[in-house]
Amino acid sequence: AQKVTQAQTEISVVEKEDVTLDCVYETRDTTYYLFWYKQPPSGELVFLIRRNSFDEQNEISGRYSWNFQKSTSSFNFTITASQVVDSAVYFCALSELGWAAGNKLTFGGGTRVLVKP
């Protein structure tokens, strides 16, 4: 069975500080996809990144960066120079491959990020 763990339930930072969100996953599959989503107060989940299990390269997109380490089953997310607009709940998710698995996502419990001005 798949499992995603986000140990940090809430992180509070002051604007311009960096914040790293941890994500640890469990799966018996050798091929899978990992995702990060952002859920602002409005409630809609916003896609941030998708990474497949073959690609362990770190990725940077603006102030966001992701560190994927297959050896430790972790896919951590860093927001650099945080801004108030980054305040949201962030979810890490895992998906199997295969037609039957479809687009089913297994989500972690989420980490609430509060950025204070």
Add this chain to the structure above:
Amino acid sequence: KAGVTQTPRYLIKTRGQQVTLSCSPISGHRSVSWYQQTPGQGLQFLFEYFSETQRNKGNFPGRFSGRQFSNSRSEMNVSTLELGDSALYLCASSLEEGINEQFFGPGTRLTVL
């Protein structure tokens, strides 16, 4: 391009009633997935439909059902509502089969009294 739309946005029902929620995916998307979000259980997968076929189903009782129409619009139905069914129900659509970016709708907030 219009995003995923869900109706209604808010709903209040009483125990024992049934409810139908609707989701219109992004134009051209053939996959629709449903998720339940509660403070206690978090985000949990309900089911996915692709080209009118249920492709995958989560661990929910048979009171939860869904369907997809030929235009890819989807509905989910919950019968004999229980207090624990109070949740935010999110619908997501994606372009094709396989692992794709899923676009989520704003959700339907269901309250069961």
